[in-house]
Amino acid sequence: MAASSILFVASILFCSFALSCYANELFSDLEHSILVTASPKSGQVLKSGEANITVTWSFNKTFPGTESTYKTVKVKLCYAPVSQKDRGWRKTKDELKKDRTCQHKIVNRDYKPSKDMVTWTVERDTPQATYFVRVYVFNAEDKEVAYGQSTDDAKKKNLFEVEAVTGRHVSLDIASVCFSVFSIVSLAGFFYLEKRKGRSSQQK
Template identity: 40%
Template sequence: MALVVAAETGVLFSSLEETLVVTADIQGQNWTDGPRIRTARVGEDHMLIKWALNSTLTGLGIDKNYMTVNIRLCFAPISQVERGWRKTVDDLHKDKTCTIAITSQKYTTEGNFTDWRIRKNVPGATYFVRAYVTDTDGTQLAYGQTTDSLKTSNLIVIESITGRHLSMDVASIIFSTASVGALIGFLIVEFRRLK
């Protein structure tokens, strides 16, 4: 029976230790120069993500089984409200918090970085960045994230493409006016022809 339960559940997030330090800056913006929320635009802005083993853990051998670091973009709680498809679940195989993959890198004690251009298909929402460390089997062993445990600081608001531009609004006004004018002209011609 215990094997069946183990097979049905994966790694629990609550069982992971936070051993990585992760930072994310948007085109030179950093967390020390103002508000704790940054704004970025899809298809335009880049995110510089850095990660490393927490310096207090270096040399303790805690990372002997670490092989890969998977960096993901995760929905903040404010962007999960009434959105079950983004629901946080303790079982990482069922969790929908971190569905957007950024990159995977080989683990090194010194850490690494990636410069990620925010893709156009990323939905507009409030996010944070999380890095999972996995072993050779791909099992999550530890993590690090840009935000605190309550997920309220160091958040990133990503603005999606709205599809509206000033030129489109002007064109729609011109064509709407022209179509109304054509309709009035047609009705005047028809009304005179009937007389």
């Protein structure tokens, strides 16, 4: 009987621990304690592979808490709701492991108590969409504990667009032209040699 009681208590403690760990993995449980700004103006269109984004973040000193447990940050480019509609692979979920809002890494680094910033060039393979920037903060156990973003809670303000790379690169066009010219010259040379061989055989 004693063994059964111990097992029951152990199960309760384990479930409590599991639930507490699960709670730490919900976006809604994160501290909204980081102030974030991104350089693009609202509605601005950035060209992938060319445009730069400067992101600045710092601890909100009016937040009723401390940053003593903050160890690392991950800065990410995130899809705005308008670019998530009818796209399940970009869907927002409260459970962080299943959330697909922020899929594009800008930088991962140690957390600095003072203001920090990074300038990032939009990668060429960034999909065409409307975006904002979010900063996630992690503790020593690599658990998300806080965040901040360059837009409001409804994710409607300070949004910007990325224009994807379309068309072919200039160097590819040049290579294509050179290959076409080489092919035509080679084909003409082949017919010339065949014709010459034909004349030689007739003369014999």
